Amino acid sequence: MEVYVDPDICISCGTCINICPEVYDWDEDGKAHCLYEEVPVDLEDCAQEALESCPVDAIKEAE
Numbered sequence: 702m703e704v705y706v707d708p709d710i711c712i713s714c715g716t717c718i719n720i721c722p723e724v725y726d727w728d729e730d731g732k733a734h735c736l737y738e739e740v741p742v743d744l745e746d747c748a749q750e751a752l753e754s755c756p757v758d759a760i761k762e763a764e
């Protein structure tokens with residue numbers, strides 16, 4: 702899976718990074734971003750859980 706964070710929507714709540722720090726981290730602007738272009742298969746479950754837990758739906762799965 703490929704995921705990305707829309708920085709215009711992210712409110713920097715930290716939920717995704719708390720749930721899945723292997724995949725999400727802060728960028729230099731204080732917004733979350735995804736560390737991978739293609740999320741490794743063994744991290745997909747936590748990447749997906751974080752996506753579903755974002756309160757403002759800022760994490761998108763690439764088509």
Ligand code: SF4
Binds near residue numbers: 706712714717754760
């Ligand atoms: S959970 Fe959503 S709003 Fe919160 S830091 Fe992550 S991407 Fe941003």
